[in-house]
Amino acid sequence: MGGFCFGAQQAAGAESLRRLGDELARYTGTSPPNHWHRWEDAVDALLTLGDRRPVPIVLDEFPDLVRESPALPSIIHSAYRHLRDEGRDNRTRLLLSGSALPLMHRLFGAASPLHELADLELVVHPLDFRQAARFWDIDDPRLALLVHAVVGGTPAYRRYAGDHAPSGPNDFDAWVCRTVLNPRTPLFLEAHHLLQEETDHWDRALCHSALTAIASGCSTPGEVAERLGISLTDASHCLALLQANGLLHSEPDAFRSNLIRLRLAEPLLSFEHAALRPHRSALEHQGADEVWRRVRPVFDSAVAGPHFAQICRDWVMGFADPTVFGARPTRAAPGSVPGMARHAGPHAEADVVVRGRTDADSGALLSVGVARWDEVMDLHHLEHLRHLLDLLAAGGEDVTHARPACYSGVGFTPALRAAEGEGHVVLVGLDRLYWEEVSDHGSEAGGALR
Template identity: 30%
Template sequence: MPKPAEVLDRDAEWRMLEEIWERARPDLVFAVGRRRVGKSFILSRFARQVDGIYYQATRRTEAEQLAALSRIVGARFQDAALRRGINFPSWEELFAYVTDRAGGNPFLLVLDEFPYLAAAAPALTSIVQSAWDHDWQKTGMKLILSGSYISAMNQLEQIDQPLYGRRTAKLIVNPFGFADAALFMPQYGVRDQLVAYGLFGHLPGHLSLLDAERSLPQNAAAALLSPSGRLVDDAQHMLDAFTSDAHVHYSIIEAIAGGEQTWSGITKRVGRVGGALQRPLQWLEEMQVIARIVPITERNPRRSKRVLYRIIDPYVAFWHRTVIRLVNAGSLGLVEPERLWDEVVGPDLDDIMGPVFEEVCRDFVRRTHRLPFRPIRVGEWWDATSQNQVDVVSMASGGELLVGECKWGRVTAAHLATLRQRANMLAAELAGTTRVHLALFTGRGEADDEVRRAVAEGTVLLITAEDLRDR
């Protein structure tokens, strides 16, 4: 079935939904992804395509949720009584009604933000288990349970939970990489597209705020630096719905955004002993807010002591690095947004974009077919002293390595010399290296004569910002 034009990219996710729909069996699917990642958008559009039922739960009582879903079911099956407010007395009755009306044919029911439903109706997961085990095994029922509360969705699969071992598929809706994010801003040159990605982040719900009629500074001023801007406080409240102890988690995020990426640095900045932060750090990692990074050479990553923590979403990193200082100083609303761009954000762009550009380059290496080999692992490396690091490391099964240096500006002979030295150090730490490929990534597409000669000789690859946009 054709994917609607308003669903940008998401080809793999749409194909997976099509495959689930076409299977001659019932399915119980878990769909997981951060808020504003586009999860609800694609599920609601797919439900419309197959004439199914889509319901997004809210923080209401069980009776209110059951009443709201009863009306939606009534509208789908043109049942006048349900549409006029005669509600199902129980979830069992609702599921039985839908099953009966589907008549054994494939039928899609999407319960979005399912953790809200489960919180309001604690017995609901057991009711779904019973329906799955006894009523749906010989039907074409396709039930998708979706949620942004990733920890709660993961909990559904624990061995002590009613739905353990019953899901037939899991749809993970990931944020956009740079190449897909660029589709939201075709009016910009690649340099501005990268900066927009670094400020607005990788969530479709944020990228869709970019106004094609405005320049990048105008968009940033309106959405990020104005008191009425849509994103001026989103990062400040992104966790409020998921935990009552959010202030500790926000402090951790702010510490990381401020440059404290090690365990000791974070604990010192937050003012808590290490043990008190272990669970919040793990929770933020599970919620896909931060990433725990170790050198690619580590044999046992979970036990490694060489750990750095990074914020995954560029928007969240930018907000906690820059916008929060303007909020705390009372500058938002006092100083014109355009002036804040000119005097605060603009001069700091090179520092903001350095780590963003590095991650964009690593993502390019993961997905491109233009490099010497397809990797089995992609990451980065730093030595035990943290004095030497490599931005991009790609490993192949036969012992080949691609080692890359990322520069937001131009690349020079000095960068190439440093890369060669560090590539040798990295290869020495790895056993079985058979060949090393060197790569320089430049955000400006500029390189000096010596680098150009090395590229012409085939001893180094030069990858520009335009290359990173290839899909």
């Protein structure tokens, strides 16, 4: 489009102004300006580009400029006000972009001078699990999920891994060793850098410990506080900061709305804090292969298993045909079943609780499901789900529309398949998660891949 793009870096304001002046001179084919000492001069020069024609101007990593020059948002606001006061028909289209989402949100919030200037706020989300599989050129669904459990859907991480994807299912362990466990790749320290960038001046030690607690199975603020030996107030403050900076998600339990569940927003952080962080020092004097042999069982149980359950919930909301559950899902979340003893552990949990809109109820219970990453599921899983439904019914939940569902990463026995054929259970395996198309009837519900 013939526009101008400036990629900011972490640098002193004077250096950024000098670089901007040099790059603008190359763009316009003119001599570099005398070195600007004020951002007012730079902003005026940029806006002048749009006096004769529409021109897009991109200032990328804008937060890096604002950190060194906090007045820059006000300077941009003033420049546009002067254009309006002078009646100039300026057609500059200024795009301010950055990867530090919390700061970007603050820069355009209601209290910011940029708020009234913004015509569009666009957040570029990571690729979903199906898109990520295609992006990494992975056809095997189990391998695709394992890779996604490490790097999620951030496209840049393929480049950070040296543009190396696993060649097949048997190459996954070697791929982990030559990428995320390899100090020569940017991916090796990316989780650390991610926390550094997003936490700014906070107590990073406490942030690391909180993320480790959550990645290790603590799912409520109370459990995190108990694990870290701190007050609930201190834990809640830390968790709120992590959530505000996009590193943490929280949502009410599917059956107990007053119980808040926590999960890490970035798979790479889960991989780091659940599996790798306790063994990082060992990588300094042992080979990656040896360390990974010790880490792999933890990865399977504490990372891949919970990630598989989350992918199942994502499938419900994004790709499942409404006919699967009898109505359009409006929410899929984990739930603690009332009536189950606390010490029952996983048996007290439903991994995929689906609610939706029926003719009679906008929050009707459509399905209760369990997800087992490394377990072939059998009839006893179905009996367990029926027991959970009985407990829910006894507690006053309407289970009229609820369908038991089993989600497995390795498959189902013939007996359970037969129960599926008789309409007693919904079975969802990896092939269905990754490859099943949504019918035309259900295409509005969830982003079918065509």
